[in-house]
Amino acid sequence: MSGVSASPACEPTLRVRGVHKTFGDLRALDDVDLEVREGEVVVVIGPSGSGKSTLIRCVHQLETIDAGAIYLDGELLGHERHGATLRPLPQRRVAAQRRRMSMVFQQFNLFPHFTVLRNITEAPVRVHGRSVAEAERDARALLERVGLGDRADNYPRQLSGGQQQRVAICRAVATRPRIVLFDEPTSALDPELVEEVLGVMRGLAADGMTMIVVTHEMAFAREVADRCVFMESGRVVESGPPRELFANPGTARLRSFLARHN
Ligand code: ADP
Ligand code: MG
Numbered sequence: 416m417s418g419v420s421a422s423p424a425c426e427p428t429l430r431v432r433g434v435h436k437t438f439g440d441l442r443a444l445d446d447v448d449l450e451v452r453e454g455e456v457v458v459v460i461g462p463s464g465s466g467k468s469t470l471i472r473c474v475h476q477l478e479t480i481d482a483g484a485i486y487l488d489g490e491l492l493g494h495e496r497h498g499a500t501l502r503p504l505p506q507r508r509v510a511a512q513r514r515r516m517s518m519v520f521q522q523f524n525l526f527p528h529f530t531v532l533r534n535i536t537e538a539p540v541r542v543h544g545r546s547v548a549e550a551e552r553d554a555r556a557l558l559e560r561v562g563l564g565d566r567a568d569n570y571p572r573q574l575s576g577g578q579q580q581r582v583a584i585c586r587a588v589a590t591r592p593r594i595v596l597f598d599e600p601t602s603a604l605d606p607e608l609v610e611e612v613l614g615v616m617r618g619l620a621a622d623g624m625t626m627i628v629v630t631h632e633m634a635f636a637r638e639v640a641d642r643c644v645f646m647e648s649g650r651v652v653e654s655g656p657p658r659e660l661f662a663n664p665g666t667a668r669l670r671s672f673l674a675r676h677n
Contacts, residue, residue, distance in 0.1 A: 429487055444473065465646040467646055613632060
């Protein structure tokens with residue numbers, strides 16, 4: 416699925432090192448480290464306000480960080496080094512880095528005045544310079560795969576929430592990103608629509624897509640995650656393979672979180 420060159424064998428696709436982020440007096444991220452290797456699925460869990468969205472928004476360069484560093488395929492994001500100091504990159508270079516990632520939001524955020532097809536082809540054509548014919552061919556193939564092959568000419572408002580989120584996932588992968596960041600992609604859905612979206616995400620994971628998924632769907636985490644990260648108060652409290660982590664939580668905080676979410 417990825418048309419971009421892979422990282423060298425030892426280099427993780429994403430590396431988050433000692434990241435701090437404050438909003439006024441509030442420490443939203445407090446010395447966070449995270450690595451995601453090519454093809455890995457990392458699920459981030461934790462109570463509301465623990466910094467999960469802030470973490471992936473910092474990765475996607477929607478927030479600037481106060482300290483630390485984030486690397487995509489070994490390339491420092493948002494800054495460049497001049498000797499010992501870091502300087503912010505010009506906006507156009509940050510935009511180029513951001514184009515190598517995609518994000519899927521809780522509220523889908525489809526363009527309401529574009530058809531389903533145009534929602535998916537817009538970025539590949541306008542931002543990545545692909546031909547309309549190629550982008551449409553790819554978009555139709557993606558729609559087939561998520562069971563929406565007959566919906567290309569519909570507008571978002573004509574679709575259910577689960578269908579809209581499946582389109583949003585097609586849009587996210589149509590640019591062939593190095594990593595897809597999901598922020599509670601099923602939290603806004605009626606319960607009966609959750610599974611159709613998780614099914615699409617399972618398929619992506621099986622295809623080897625590199626993903627960070629913030630979710631409260633513990634069964635999904637258990638089945639699909641290579642690694643699960645538990646955050647609280649802006650810190651990574653524990654992480655590990657989900658089966659081990661859920662069977663043997665090392666902290667009372669994770670134990671009580673799991674008791675509330677299982
Ligand atoms: P989560 O996604 O785990 O629920 P968030 O990352 O959204 O948590 O938020 C972490 C903390 O940072 C919360 O206390 C939240 O209120 C605060 N926060 C997040 N974004 C902002 C912002 N733009 N301005 C001020 N505070 C923020
Ligand atoms: Mg959040």
